[in-house]
Amino acid sequence: MEERDLRKLLERVAAGDVTVDEAAADIKVAPFKELGYAKVDTQRGIRQGVSEVVYGEGKTSEQLAGICRAMRAAGQERVLITRLSQEKADALHDEGFALDYHPLANVGILGGIPQPDGNGVIVVAAAGTSDLYAAEEAALTAEALGNRVNRLYDVGVAGIHRLLAHARDIAEANVIVTVAGMEGALASVVGGMASCPVIAVPTSVGYGASFGGVAALLAMLNSCASGVSVVNIDNGFGAGYQAHLINHAKAAPAHARERTDERKPMTDVHVDLTKNATRQFIRDELLSRLSDDERARVETTVGCAGVPDAHHHDLAEVLATIDAACVSDRVKEDARAIYRILAEAEACVHGCAVEETHFHEVGNGEAVRNVLAICAAVEALNPRKITATPVQTGRGTVVCAHGELPIPAPATAAIIERGIPTCEELLDGELCTPTSAAVILYFVDEYLR
Numbered sequence: 001m002e003e004r005d006l007r008k009l010l011e012r013v014a015a016g017d018v019t020v021d022e023a024a025a026d027i028k029v030a031p032f033k034e035l036g037y038a039k040v041d042t043q044r045g046i047r048q049g050v051s052e053v054v055y056g057e058g059k060t061s062e063q064l065a066g067i068c069r070a071m072r073a074a075g076q077e078r079v080l081i082t083r084l085s086q087e088k089a090d091a092l093h094d095e096g097f098a099l100d101y102h103p104l105a106n107v108g109i110l111g112g113i114p115q116p117d118g119n120g121v122i123v124v125a126a127a128g129t130s131d132l133y134a135a136e137e138a139a140l141t142a143e144a145l146g147n148r149v150n151r152l153y154d155v156g157v158a159g160i161h162r163l164l165a166h167a168r169d170i171a172e173a174n175v176i177v178t179v180a181g182m183e184g185a186l187a188s189v190v191g192g193m194a195s196c197p198v199i200a201v202p203t204s205v206g207y208g209a210s211f212g213g214v215a216a217l218l219a220m221l222n223s224c225a226s227g228v229s230v231v232n233i234d235n236g237f238g239a240g241y242q243a244h245l246i247n248h249a250k251a252a253p254a255h256a257r258e259r260t261d262e263r264k265p266m267t268d269v270h271v272d273l274t275k276n277a278t279r280q281f282i283r284d285e286l287l288s289r290l291s292d293d294e295r296a297r298v299e300t301t302v303g304c305a306g307v308p309d310a311h312h313h314d315l316a317e318v319l320a321t322i323d324a325a326c327v328s329d330r331v332k333e334d335a336r337a338i339y340r341i342l343a344e345a346e347a348c349v350h351g352c353a354v355e356e357t358h359f360h361e362v363g364n365g366e367a368v369r370n371v372l373a374i375c376a377a378v379e380a381l382n383p384r385k386i387t388a389t390p391v392q393t394g395r396g397t398v399v400c401a402h403g404e405l406p407i408p409a410p411a412t413a414a415i416i417e418r419g420i421p422t423c424e425e426l427l428d429g430e431l432c433t434p435t436s437a438a439v440i441l442y443f444v445d446e447y448l449r
Contacts, residue, residue, distance in 0.1 A: 037063055040070040051076045053141075053237070056084035056108070061091035068097060068110060078111035080144045082137065082237045105136035105236070109144050116148035117418060118247035120174025120340065121354050124149055124240075125163075125190060127156030127180035130205045134236035135179040138201060141240030142177075147247050148344075150353055157185045168316070170194050172355050175246040177239045181205030184216030191225025197246055199239045200230045269383040270448070273440070274423055277391045277432040279370045282439055286377035298376045301327060302369055309365040313358055315343040318368060327372055334375040334442070335368075341438040345414040362435045374439055388444045390421040394431035412437045421447050 012018040041052045054067055064081065071079050081099075089101040089108050100109045122142045126135035132153060139149045150173070155163040163186075170176065170193050179201040180186040187200035200223070202216035209215060213233035220230045231238040271285055287295050305325040322335045346357035361367065378386070393408040393416070407430050408416060415437035416422060432440075 035066050035070060038067055040067055040074070051078070053241075054079060054081040056081045056088060056106070059088075061088045061095075064088060065092060065095045065097070068092070072110070078109070078114065078144060080141065081108040081110075082106070082141070084108040102136060102140055104133055105140055106133070107137055107140045109140070113143050114146045115348065116143075116146055118147040118174070118244070119249070120247060120344070121148050121150050121172065122240075122243045122247055123152060123169055123173040123176045125152040125155055125166075125170075125176060125178050125186065127154075127178075127182070127186045128205070129154055131179045131181055131203045134201050134203050134234050135177075137236030138177045138179065138240035138243070139236075141237050142244050142247075145241070145244040147244055148347070148354070155186070156180065156182075157189050160189070163189065167193065168355060169353075172315075175199065175243045177201060177236075177243050179203060179236065179239075180220075181210060181213060181216050184219035187220045187228050187230075188223045188225045191223060191228040194227070196227075198225070198228045199242055200228055201236055201239045202230070202233050204234055267383060268385045268387060269381055271386070271388045271444075273391045273432075274389045275392055275427065275431075277393070277436050277440065278430075279367070279374065279433060279436040279439060282436055283370050283373050283377065286374060286381065290377065290380055294380050298373065298380055301376055302373045305369070305372060307365050307369050307372065311359075311364050313363060315339060315354060315357060315359070318359065318363060321368060322372070325372060327376060328379060330379050331372060331375040334378065335371050338371055338375070338435075338438045338442050341415060341441055342411070342434055345411040345434060345438070348414045349410040362433075367435055371435065371439065374443075378443060385445045386443050387446045387448050388440065390423045390447060390449060391416070391437075391440060392423045392427060392431045394429045395426040396428055396430075398430040408432060408437075409434060415441055420444075421449075 013020060052071065054064065056064060059067075068079050084101070084106050086101070086103055089099060092099050092108065097110060100112065102108070124135050124139040124142070126132055135151070135153065139151055142149050150169055152166050152169060155166060157163065170190060173194065173196050175196050176190055176194055176198045178187040178190050178198060181203035182205065184200070184202050187198060191198045200220040202213045202220055204210075204213035206213070206215065217230065217233055220228065229242070231242065269286075269289065271282065287298065290298065305327050307321055307325055318339045319336055322332050322339070325332065340354075342359070342362055343354045343357045346359070347354045350357065393412065396407050397404050398407055398409060409430070411434040412432055415434060416432075418441055420437065420440055
């Protein structure tokens with residue numbers, strides 16, 4: 001059983017669809033499956049969020065088949081097998097497994113690649129073509145665990161212009177995996193360009209003095225760039241897994257973190273979204289909780305923040321406007337996070353990279369000011385926790401830049417799928433937009449039915 005399956009089961013218990021005894025029977029299984037030659041960990045997904053990964057080297061094809069059957073029988077939807085040879089992959093095919101095999105990385109995947117649900121994009125940068133076996137192992141591992149991956153290949157420091165051409169990709173990454181042999185300098189160069197964690201993978205590529213990757217390993221361990229961590233030689237899997245954990249880290253929302261400003265006592269804020277969940281409604285609802293002086297201060301701050309009426313076409317333009325706005329660092333931090341959620345939703349809908357997304361209605365000046373007003377109101381309220389009802393999405397169709405679309409719009413639906421409960425009884429019209437959905441996902445700590 002995986003964590004999401006356990007959550008679904010508990011939600012059904014809470015809703016009264018499943019009895020406590022029935023749920024206990026489903027959960028009451030051994031923590032591992034004894035196969036004689038292996039003890040398959042059937043509850044790792046509940047403990048760690050990621051089910052057991054199979055190391056294929058040293059195991060026979062019969063053992064791999066038995067392990068995969070046990071994992072699928074325990075409810076594991078997806079199985080990742082590393083260090084898998086072509087011969088063993090063919091044997092698993094013959095056993096009836098619908099295995100996607102990637103010979104360059106020696107990786108097999110049962111169950112396909114899921115839709116990405118990470119916080120951002122993982123960049124995998126390989127110095128040379130000879131490093132791709134480890135780079136692809138990292139990239140495929142990250143994708144199989146639910147991450148969007150941007151591959152930058154053959155960008156070694158011997159031709160630094162090739163790397164610098166991807167400066168924007170590096171700047172917008174949430175975590176970067178650098179893969180290099182020879183002198184292993186790529187990790188330090190990327191570490192000096194990036195504002196996110198960098199995971200270095202030394203490869204066993206190089207001539208005699210590289211000592212099978214030891215030279216690159218030592219160089220990466222001695223990197224002068226801050227924020228660089230190093231995995232073992234050729235350990236693309238380890239790097240991809242670590243990048244996944246970083247990209248799925250559940251940081252406390254900004255409004256829930258410890259504040260240095262203790263002038264206002266922290267209380268809970270509850271918002272009823274069963275009738276309306278637009279950004280204007282959320283803004284007005286939060287502003288109404290403030291005193292007249294506080295509300296006037298927030299409205300004046302946002303009005304004088306310097307946000308132009310011009311349309312912002314992409315995430316970079318919006319972030320630049322937010323950074324230039326005359327608001328607090330906390331408001332900027334929250335607004336940036338909300339627009340990154342929006343960009344990820346648009347990228348998911350259109351099948352493109354986050355940096356290639358094109359904002360339409362959500363990129364106009366009014367939308368940016370509304371988001372800043374919501375963030376500023378939350379800052380002024382300084383709540384201990386924000387709770388909300390299930391969200392009213394509305395029903396029907398809406399006309400936008402992409403034509404007539406069903407409600408909720410695709411980008412709204414993509415954000416809702418990340419964990420926002422919705423009302424069963426729907427009202428006419430578009431009552432939750434991509435912007436308001438991003439605000440709700442970011443700020444709401446708990447949903448109360």
